[in-house]
Amino acid sequence: MMGLDRDRLIELVQVVVRNPLRAFLSALGAGWGLFMIIITVGAARGLENGVKADMGNDVANSMFAWTMSTSIPYKGYQRGRWLELDIDDVQWLEANTQHLDLVCPEIQLGGWQGTNNVIHGKQSGAFDVSGAIAEYQQVKPMNITNGRFLNQADLDAERKVCVIGSRVQDILFEFGENPLGETVQIQGVLFRVVGVYTPKGNDEDAQNEAESIYIPFTTFGKAFNTRDRVGWLSMLIKDGVDAEEAEEATKQLIKSRLSVHPDDPRAIGCWSMAEEFQKAELLFSGMRLISLLFGSLALLAGVIGITNIMLISIKERTKELGIRRSLGATPVRILRQIIGETLFLTLLAGLCGLVLGVGLLEAVDGYLESGGDAGVFRHPEIDFGTVLTVLCILLGMAIFAGILPALRALAIKPVEALRSEG
């Protein structure tokens, strides 16, 4: 029905050319509406990309658990009992869980803002010192820039080796000095440096990460007299397992292992990255929806403008339409003409808005890529699917915008139309 042959195109162009100011004004609203949709959706996506990039150094299915004191008496134990995990508990948990891929025991020696505990030569610093196992990297990925990370042999042989963060190297070692093979003294115990790493990402967490030192978990227990004690667990949830379900199941497993009342809300602490991701995802899909919604409302306002102007135009062209009717135009032809004109104006305007909007996003993107700073804002974009959705909305609205003027045009009787002045 809307086939655009040359004649109809000429008719449409004549409408625009005949009254360019009016065509421009009516088109402005719709163009602006579409521009707003593109900009808001693109901006929302930019924010999302920015936040996700910052979250990118975290593993999406990682989960962490630690023990605290009980708040409910259970099995003869009084409330307020301090709970502790040891390596046997870790092995038991690994053997009994159905939700986890990996359970890493970890333990840490206080360091951040603490006293200087690590010495190399004349330099010293306060760093987080953690006991970890070889698989730890799966939970907390890092870029090994020099040497290697801890391996199973280090753990089996309880070697006194360490992997240091890039900031640790900067502080303890001379510029240009290769730390590999050098020894550092951690709370009086000498460790040989086998690797240097930089954390992924560059947020506050990552800065902190760069000031950490990792030593084999087994060595940690011996060297600092914590024996089999485990500070907290870093875990990976199995693929396809719901994070909340995994968290609850793991807590219950630990509670049963440590004879804690199953309803005790305080005894086990747990934090899951997946839940954070889910929350963020929810937030962002909400944001996408809202930006689309508000953009559509802006578009609707523009479309109402077009309807309005088309109605005025019909009123003005009463006579022209009457002439067309007397020359043999059927109502369907008139209907087609009016809806065609509205569609033409709306789509023309919409496409201009689309091009301008995408152009602006590209420009901002280019500026950011070339090093412009926009905080957490990164790579604003609009994907093809969204553009299609927006175009469909536009098309629907354009038809909607044309219906009222078209009906008005049809209601004009040829006689009345011819009688009217102008």
Place this chain on the structure above:
Amino acid sequence: MLALRGIEKSYPLAVGSLPVLKGIDLNITQGEMVAIMGSSGSGKSTLLNVLGLLDGFDSGGYDLDGVDMSGLSEKQAARYRSQFLGFVFQSFNLISFKTALENVALPLFYQKVPRRERQRRALEMLGKMGMDDRADHLPSELSGGQKQRVAIARALITSPRVILADEPTGALDSTTSSEVMSVLREVNASGITVIIVTHEADIAAKCDRTIRLHDGVIIEDGRSGEVVEPTANGAGSSD
């Protein structure tokens, strides 16, 4: 060709209605040139609108080329208009933003004639009207007589059987008027029925037959010379 039987039509008013046509019986055969005369308010324009299928009627019957025209849908009316009828108006009713050629070609557009064919026929028709050198002019660039020639060309482009002209010379000076009338006579000579609504006696005198309308009824109907005589000096009783 055209047959009206007891056509009645009234326009609704806020209270009641205003009868405009009160039983019109009329037969017009193919090839006639007829003037419909009457003072303003006599119903002559309404009669032309009914004849032209631009307006409906309340009761009575209308046969066009032997086909009953009562109760037509808008679409059917549009088809008969485009098939049988051509219109010429007092105020020309050219579309202002289209050139003379485009105006003439417009009825063919609605008959879905291919573009090239339309252009050719429109130019040919403008040539017959002596207007082919003005084909690319907009109506605003044409004189009154030229506009009416374009309008007549537009009315003729679909090869109608009947031309309905509503005060075709009403906006023209007397010289141009007689030019337009001779054009219409030529049209009639080619076998097309021409029906002219006018209040000018000398225009009516150039037709073969004159029908006088007064207050919604036909009061006289006969050969032009005979009928025009009593009101030769004006537009009839202006009541």
